Amino acid sequence: MTLGETRRYDGERASSKGERAVVLGASMAGLLAARVLDDAYERVTVVERDSLPTAPETRDGVPQGKHVHVLLEAGRSSISDLFPGYGEDLVDAGALIIDVGQELRHYDEGGYLAPPARRMEMYCASRPLLETVVRRHLAELDGVTIRDNTQFVAYRTDADADRIDGVRVRGDDGLETLEAAVVVDATGRASRTPAWLAENGYGEPPVEEVEIDMVYSTLRVNRPEGDRRMPFVPQSAPRTRGGAAFPVEGGEWVVTLGGMHETDPPATVEGFLPYARELPVEDIETILASHEVVSDGVERYPFPSNRRVRYESLDRFPGGLVVLGDAIASFNPIYGQGMSVAALEALALHETLASSGDGPLGKRFAERATDVVDIAWQMAVGSDAAFEATDGPTPPGASMFDTYLSRLVRQAHTDPRLSEAFYRVVGMEVAPTDLLRPGTVWRTVTP
Ligand SMILES: Cc1cc2nc3c(=O)[nH]c(=O)nc-3n(C[C@H](O)[C@H](O)[C@H](O)COP(=O)(O)OP(=O)(O)OC[C@H]3O[C@@H](n4cnc5c(N)ncnc54)[C@H](O)[C@@H]3O)c2cc1C
Numbered sequence: 001m002t003l004g005e006t007r008r009y010d011g012e013r014a015s016s017k018g019e020r021a022v023v024l025g026a027s028m029a030g031l032l033a034a035r036v037l038d039d040a041y042e043r044v045t046v047v048e049r050d051s052l053p054t055a056p057e058t059r060d061g062v063p064q065g066k067h068v069h070v071l072l073e074a075g076r077s078s079i080s081d082l083f084p085g086y087g088e089d090l091v092d093a094g095a096l097i098i099d100v101g102q103e104l105r106h107y108d109e110g111g112y113l114a115p116p117a118r119r120m121e122m123y124c125a126s127r128p129l130l131e132t133v134v135r136r137h138l139a140e141l142d143g144v145t146i147r148d149n150t151q152f153v154a155y156r157t158d159a160d161a162d163r164i165d166g167v168r169v170r171g172d173d174g175l176e177t178l179e180a181a182v183v184v185d186a187t188g189r190a191s192r193t194p195a196w197l198a199e200n201g202y203g204e205p206p207v208e209e210v211e212i213d214m215v216y217s218t219l220r221v222n223r224p225e226g227d228r229r230m231p232f233v234p235q236s237a238p239r240t241r242g243g244a245a246f247p248v249e250g251g252e253w254v255v256t257l258g259g260m261h262e263t264d265p266p267a268t269v270e271g272f273l274p275y276a277r278e279l280p281v282e283d284i285e286t287i288l289a290s291h292e293v294v295s296d297g298v299e300r301y302p303f304p305s306n307r308r309v310r311y312e313s314l315d316r317f318p319g320g321l322v323v324l325g326d327a328i329a330s331f332n333p334i335y336g337q338g339m340s341v342a343a344l345e346a347l348a349l350h351e352t353l354a355s356s357g358d359g360p361l362g363k364r365f366a367e368r369a370t371d372v373v374d375i376a377w378q379m380a381v382g383s384d385a386a387f388e389a390t391d392g393p394t395p396p397g398a399s400m401f402d403t404y405l406s407r408l409v410r411q412a413h414t415d416p417r418l419s420e421a422f423y424r425v426v427g428m429e430v431a432p433t434d435l436l437r438p439g440t441v442w443r444t445v446t447p
Contacts, residue, residue, distance in 0.1 A: 018181025029325020075340030094249025210392030
């Protein structure tokens with residue numbers, strides 16, 4: 001499900017479901033889920049292991065926050081629906097609004113994409129700032145409490161483990177039980193819920209994994225005021241090197257160089273320029289060569305695989321449990337989908353809360369969330385499958401679609417309408433099938 005297929009948020013539609021909801025994890029998925037739970041539960045308690053900084057700083061529980069984080073249009077629009085004024089507050093806090101046609105230098109398939117036919121904007125900020133502004137908005141809701149320095153330890157269940165009715169957490173005062181009508185697991189990719197389900201007789205949910213062996217290396221450089229260039233050179237089969245320089249608040253670029261399939265990006269500051277020189281265009285090299293490095297060394301992040309957990313296919317599912325965010329699916333980060341998928345999932349949770357149906361809330365949500373994950377999965381895994389070394393099941397028709405997409409991108413070097421169509425799909429505004437409209441196909445195949 002894309003932004004275009006998603007019903008707009010309307011808090012009035014959620015009916016009362018119970019006294020307290022507990023959300024595990026105060027990263028993007030947890031914070032956005034808490035927003036929609038606030039409409040249906042008297043209290044929402046968000047439990048976070050980390051100490052949450054008031055300023056936009058990276059933290060241990062979200063180590064990926066040091067790397068480039070693109071907020072796609074589906075995410076920007078959904079978050080702004082959930083928290084009116086989000087975009088304005090981001091800009092007040094220093095974020096930039098980029099004109100995609102002017103400032104993005106997107107190199108793919110041997111050329112730069114033409115500026116899209118209509119003006120398209122993108123908010124650029126560090127990941128900690130994107131998250132901090134969401135957290136500030138959430139904290140304004142009377143029914144929501146965010147408890148940091150509090151670690152989720154275990155689920156509490158009724159006698160038959162049919163229903164999760166609370167959690168055991170460890171905070172400053174030791175172990176404690178929080179009763180809950182629903183517990184939302186937003187603890188990310190390392191979620192322990194699959195193991196818990198297996199131990200408690202539900203069976204382990206099937207996992208799909210597509211190995212890509214991606215590594216990110218990131219540093220920050222000084223950015224002169226007014227220089228808003230945003231070069232983006234994604235990996236494109238068979239080229240396993242890629243990179244981006246992303247303008248963020250505080251007069252800096254976050255520069256990320258990435259390598260897939262045993263292509264190791266630099267581990268040292270000195271290694272950045274030589275690696276960037278190997279890219280097919282000079283944009284990132286030019287920025288690195290003429291601007292001072294302002295970060296302490298290089299941050300690295302290995303990302304082995306696209307991974308999704310098929311909760312929707314379990315025959316039995318406990319009451320009182322919902323799983324979302326990276327805990328159900330995480331994607332090759334170069335496509336910048338994770339936060340936007342989390343935002344669309346929050347809207348899917350809102351729809352699930354607003355509608356009635358048979359079976360546990362978490363199962364009904366998992367079925368609905370599949371539509372969101374499918375779109376992102378198809379795009380990420382479909383593109384990754386073009387690399388020979390990519391290992392894992394690929395969606396049917398991926399290879400044919402990728403061949404078509406490559407041609408479309410080449411035509412988009414000179415065709416603003418195709419460029420716009422491409423960005424709307426990449427931004428999860430519309431489904432990839434939108435690129436098969438007759439007018440788009442015509443522009444793509446006509447020499
Ligand atoms: C290198 C990299 C780059 C990325 N780039 C992008 C991008 O450009 N655009 C984009 O949209 N997405 C990107 N993503 C994905 C994005 O970061 C995630 O999809 C997004 O953060 C949503 O994840 P989440 O909230 O589900 O989980 P996470 O962000 O992993 O957060 C999990 C939270 O749970 C907490 N937690 C864990 N265990 C416990 C416990 N036992 N008790 C209490 N709290 C706990 C953690 O401290 C953390 O706060 C990137 C990811 C990576 C790895």
